[in-house]
């Protein structure tokens with residue numbers, strides 16, 4: 376449904392996106408990961424048609440996307456103008472007017488779950504509450520593609536957990552492609568099925584999260600034993616501790632034995648290690 380073909384976006388000399396090729400077709404939750412300035416917002420804005428590619432193409436449902444032809448099946452959830460002088464309930468009605476099939480019942484239900492007062496003016500809300508309203512509008516969208524740009528920024532852990540369960544409810548109610556950009560990979564990994572990592576504007580990795588968790592591990596032991604065990608494996612990072620060594624691996628599993636210890640690696644740690652290393656798929 377989404378096809379990125381040799382997609383590049385330059386701002387002056389900055390390569391925000393560099394020759395990205397990617398197909399996203401299945402209805403599921405995708406996690407978009409990348410360090411600050413990696414190109415995540417540019418990636419999402421280009422799919423929605425808000426940002427024009429410098430080279431290459433974005434196709435949504437086979438149709439070329441650009442500023443003059445924005446795909447109406449894409450809902451991009453971003454920070455809304457702070458000074459909107461409308462009540463929450465009026466913003467929801469506006470969203471329903473603009474989007475065919477908008478799930479108003481679900482939106483009203485979420486307003487209750489987030490303890491928001493529908494009569495409160497948007498401009499009077501706190502930063503986190505404004506994010507909640509934007510997020511509710513995205514979750515209640517029945518568009519076939521919904522893009523969230525750092526939706527949990529400003530949410531405490533309770534709010535984040537509510538958001539993750541509502542994300543699951545949203546896709547169960549109306550199957551769709553949901554792409555969520557975030558820095559909190561270990562949290563989103565509980566509900567997302569695929570991960571897309573962008574680094575310095577390039578596509579570094581796209582993987583099913585379960586496969587990724589299986590392939591991320593560390594090997595610890597005496598340096599020579601570890602070197603022998605990981606020979607030919609894709610090594611992400613190395614820590615030397617005297618005559619001992621820990622190596623972070625992204626590859627098929629190896630068996631633990633009495634000379635080396637294998638530990639599962641958290642995705643957040645994997646990501647931090649990966650950004651400093653290379654990956655050969």
Ligand SMILES: Nc1ncnc2c1ncn2[C@@H]1O[C@H](COP(=O)(O)OP(=O)(O)OP(=O)(O)O)[C@@H](O)[C@H]1O
Pocket residue numbers: 386389390391409410411412413414415416417418
């Ligand atoms: N409108 C713009 N004009 C000039 N440079 C821009 C513009 N938008 C983004 N950039 C640059 O493009 C690169 C990618 O930015 P982008 O906002 O897409 O990254 P990001 O991954 O969303 O970052 P963050 O996690 O910090 O929000 C950065 O170097 C940024 O400074």
